[in-house]
Each structure stands twice: as structure tokens, then as C-alpha cells.
Amino acid sequence: MMNDFEKQIAAKSGDGLQSQKIETMQVNLGLQCNQQCNHCHLGASPDGKEMMEWPVMELVLQACKRARCQLVDLTGGAPELNPNFRRFVIALCREGHRVQVRTNLTVLLEPGMERMPEFLREHQVRLVASMPCYLEENVCAQRGPGVYEKSVAVIKRLNVLGYGCDPFLLLNLVYNPGGPFLPPPQSALEEEYRRELGQRFGIRFTHLLTITNMPLGRFRTELARQDKEEDYLQLLRKSFNPQTVDGLMCRRQLSVGWDGTLFDCDFNLALGLPVNHGAPDHIQSFKFEGLEIRRIVTGEHCFGCTAGSGSSCGGALV
Numbered sequence: 001m002m003n004d005f006e007k008q009i010a011a012k013s014g015d016g017l018q019s020q021k022i023e024t025m026q027v028n029l030g031l032q033c034n035q036q037c038n039h040c041h042l043g044a045s046p047d048g049k050e051m052m053e054w055p056v057m058e059l060v061l062q063a064c065k066r067a068r069c070q071l072v073d074l075t076g077g078a079p080e081l082n083p084n085f086r087r088f089v090i091a092l093c094r095e096g097h098r099v100q101v102r103t104n105l106t107v108l109l110e111p112g113m114e115r116m117p118e119f120l121r122e123h124q125v126r127l128v129a130s131m132p133c134y135l136e137e138n139v140c141a142q143r144g145p146g147v148y149e150k151s152v153a154v155i156k157r158l159n160v161l162g163y164g165c166d167p168f169l170l171l172n173l174v175y176n177p178g179g180p181f182l183p184p185p186q187s188a189l190e191e192e193y194r195r196e197l198g199q200r201f202g203i204r205f206t207h208l209l210t211i212t213n214m215p216l217g218r219f220r221t222e223l224a225r226q227d228k229e230e231d232y233l234q235l236l237r238k239s240f241n242p243q244t245v246d247g248l249m250c251r252r253q254l255s256v257g258w259d260g261t262l263f264d265c266d267f268n269l270a271l272g273l274p275v276n277h278g279a280p281d282h283i284q285s286f287k288f289e290g291l292e293i294r295r296i297v298t299g300e301h302c303f304g305c306t307a308g309s310g311s312s313c314g315g316a317l318v
């Protein structure tokens with residue numbers, strides 16, 4: 001039986017949501033994080049014990065090679081905290097994969113990370129960095145006291161190394177709304193960020209990505225606490241934009257959890273919904289033929305990706 005999201009998709013395509021290829025492999029290296037943000041859909045924290053181990057990374061390497069992934073996107077938690085992070089990045093680069101890291105910035109100030117920015121530059125790792133506003137009060141409200149100041153300091157250091165300035169050293173910043181509303185238009189907000197961060201700190205970055213808050217994890221708990229859960233779900237549903245469907249990230253990527261379980265996306269990972277409909281659901285049984293074209297597991301949270309201009313790990317979709 002189709003859920004409400006699938007019915008919307010079927011109205012256009014006549015069927016449920018299908019993937020088209022595996023251009024990107026997104027790999028969750030663990031749920032440990034030096035921060036504990038109140039919008040985190042994974043509930044990551046400094047107490048997180050879940051961590052991808054090297055044997056699973058070896059299987060991911062084989063799968064990426066088989067799928068000829070254009071991009072391997074490392075996420076967490078804070079992926080840099082995985083003890084095998086550097087070894088994994090080196091191995092991926094040796095295989096010719098382009099590597100991207102989703103960094104929270106502040107982790108680069110933690111003990112043991114002193115040379116990490118240089119390591120990332122050396123391997124031309126692309127960076128996607130959370131910076132949910134150019135104003136201190138909004139960043140600290142979502143991500144904790146002191147996070148804004150530290151984030152600015154790290155971006156400045158990355159700029160000195162060429163990140164955000166050199167066309168081969170991408171530094172994309174990520175905005176997400178400070179409450180239960182949709183992001184403003186991405187290109188206009190990017191100009192605002194560029195002006196404000198440039199004037200205040202001389203900061204440079206490549207692009208701004210706007211991401212809709214998914215009704216999951218700590219954000220959903222907070223919505224429920226404020227009795228705004230139902231209103232937010234309604235907003236996402238009524239903002240369904242069919243033009244976003246072609247660009248949904250799950251159609252061109254596969255997500256690997258820290259224990260090797262396969263998911264259609266990081267949000268399904270947060271919900272514990274592995275790939276299904278007959279596709280292999282663990283990296284140990286990875287089969288390119290069974291995963292490239294697969295029926296995607298969906299739910300009401302998917303309306304978060306199709307609302308307004310759409311949302312993905314790569315920002316707005318239209």
C-alpha cells in the first residue's frame with residue numbers, strides 16, 4: 001500500500017519513487033560529535049559510541065569502486081572523530097574518488113585536529129560546513145554557546161589555506177531555518193551571507209546551501225514540546241512541489257550507516273529504515289545491479305525534501 005508521499009509521486013510517474021544511479025556514496029562514520037545541536041536529526045552527541053570500523057570501511061571502498069562513485073560524502077556525527085578518518089580518506093583518494101566531508105567546523109579546534117585542515121587541503125577534500133546563520137545569536141541558539149565564534153575562527157583559518165577562495169578547494173556553508181518554517185530563496189540568502197560575513201570578518205566561501213529542517217530527531221522532539229509538530233507537517237505537505245522530484249538526492253545516491261547498513265538517504269538512516277523492496281540492505285551483500293535502480297523507501301518525512309524549492313544535502317533542488 002502506498003503512503004501519502006508515494007501517492008503524490010505516483011500521481012506524476014504512475015509508480016513509487018525509483019533511484020536512477022549511484023553517483024554519490026554517503027558514508028556515516030559514526031554518531032559521536034563534539035556538539036549537541038538542537039536541530040540534529042541523528043541525535044549525535046559527545047556521548048555517541050557508534051563508530052564505523054575499518055573492516056566496514058574496506059567494504060565501502062570496494063562498493064565505491066564497483067559503483068564508480070563520482071563523490072564519496074563523509075558525514076556523522078563529526079566524521080573527523082573516527083580514528084580511521086585519515087586512513088579512509090587516503091584510501092578513497094588513492095582509488096580516484098572525489099571526497100567531501102560534512103564538517104561542523106568546531107571539531108577542527110579539538111585536541112588532535114591541529115593539522116587536520118592541512119590534511120584536508122592536501123587531499124583536495126571538499127568541505128560542507130554548517131553555519132545556520134550569519135548572526136551569532138541564531139547560530140548559538142541552534143548549536144550551543146561559543147559555536148559561532150569558533151566557527152568563524154575555523155573558516156578564517158580555512159580561507160588562509162585557500163578553502164573558499166581556490167576553485168579546487170570548495171567550502172560550502174549550510175543554512176537551515178531556526179524554527180518550523182521553510183528556508184528563504186537560496187541565491188538571495190547566499191548574497192546576504194557573502195555581504196554580512198565578508199564585512200564582519202572578511203570571510204569567503206564557495207556557495208551557500210539551504211536545507212529544510214526534517215521532522216526527525218531532536219528537531220521533532222522540540223516541535224512536539226512546543227506543540228508545533230502537526231502544523232509543521234502540514235506546512236511541508238501543502239508546500240509539495242512536483243518540480244523537486246527529479247532532483248531528490250536519494251535518486252542518485254546511497255547512504256551507508258556506521259555499521260554497514262544501507263539506506264536510501266541519511267534521513268532514513270536516522271529513522272532506522274534500511275533499503276527494502278528486495279535490494280541488499282548491508283554493505284557486506286552490496287550488489288551494484290540490485291541497488292542502482294531500486295524502489296526507494298519513503299514516509300511522511302519525505303515531504304521535507306519536496307517542500308517549496310526542495311531540499312537535499314546539496315541544498316535547494318529548484
Ligand code: SF4
Nearest residue numbers: 033035037040077104
Ligand atoms: S547537527 Fe551536526 S554538529 Fe550538530 S550534533 Fe548533529 S552531527 Fe553534530
Ligand code: SF4
Nearest residue numbers: 250264265267302305
Ligand atoms: S527523505 Fe530520503 S527517501 Fe525521502 S525523499 Fe528525501 S532523500 Fe528521498
